[in-house]
Amino acid sequence: MKSHKIYATDLDNATLDQFYRALEQDFSVRGALMPDAHLGYSLPIGAVIATSGVILPSWVGYDIGCGMCAVSTSFDGDQVRRQAKHIFTAIYRAVPVGFSHNRSDTPWDCQHIPRTPVVDRLLAKNGLKQLGSLGSGNHFIEIGSDESQRVWVIIHSGSRNLGHSVASHYMKLAGGGKAREGHFGFAVSSETGCRYIKDLNFCLQFARQNRFEILRRVVTEMQQHCDGDARWSELINRNHNHAEEKDGLWIHRKGATHAEAGMRGVIPGNMRDGSYIVVGKGNPQALWSSSHGAGRALGRKQAQRQISMTHFNDSMDGIVARIDRTTLDEAPAAYKNLDTVMARQKDLVTILHRVHPLINIKG
DNA sequence: ATGTAC
Secondary structure (H helix, E strand, O other): OOOEEEOOOOOOHHHHHHHHHHHHOOOEEEEEEEEEEEOOOOOOEEEEEEEOOEEOHHHHOOOOOOEEEEEEEEEEHHHHHHOHHHHHHHHHHHOOOOOOOOOOOOOOOOOOOOOOHHHHHHHHHOHHHHOOOOOOOOOEEEEEEOOOOEEEEEEEEOOHHHHHHHHHHHHHHHHOOOOOOOOOOEEOOOHHHHHHHHHHHHHHHHHHHHHHHHHHHHHHHHHOOOOOOEOHHHOEEEEOEEEEEEOOEEEEEEOEEEOOOOOEEEEEEEOOOEEEEEEEOOOHHHOOEEEOOOOEOOOHHHHHHHOOHHHHHHHOOOOEEOOOHHHHHHOHHHEOOHHHHHHHOOOOEEEEEEEEEEEEEEO
């Protein structure tokens, strides 16, 4: 078996099998499985695999560049608490959530960023309308307060339909039509491989710009109700779905955060327990990575069946959030314990701050 | 993960 390190302790066989099947591929060199790992398609969520000369769209996934932004602010926590319901309502007016996007294009100077006609077509269609939209599922906006009562704004979102369309396009190309299940990739020096890498990198920038735009809108809305601003120069941005070249290998991270020594990151838990702001240790055994969250304890359907609305309501006491049947599969009880996950990755990241939610926005 | 069509 090739060199690998597993940081998860409660893995099911299906997830472990999926990881080993990926690692067995000829082009796989080394692997790591983060403490929040669970079953995905082709590669588990929370897996990191280094390959030699091959890049696989299915190992990056559909939401290319999905990730986190966080910024601390000069807002006063008590004022935010008092205005929380107003801010909550204002954000839902300013940021499209779920499947929706903006009515008009969001300005973005992206002419200089390389891309192929695949991306150009999507931009000409409605790509720029998607900038500043949140999406659905586990994507969220969190306004919270840390151990020093400092207010943070944290965003989890990705490359929306643009990234999804790019990913689908290249997965079909790689798999000859059957995109999802196999370990189909491109030689990185092939023409198609170069095209995928170019569009992948564009999508990483697009996802980052999407989070910036959401952050800008959230802070603008907060300023209608409170005094303060973001400390923009200290903005953190980390994506957890990408592939990047390092020392001649292609490192695929699918639901895993890049965590080089000194690199800051954000590890979200759930809508009640909030998020950790961390700094990487650059652990080579973990392929310079950490978890991307707490990980799900229950699948979405299972969560909808098992968790009662009463329990969900009670567990969210004191936090302004959308608490109804549409967000039940995002209830705190659907996720693993965040502190257990953090304990398993103490050799991967150092904790800088703990942010507890005041307001949570979901699609 | 994504809206609306291989």
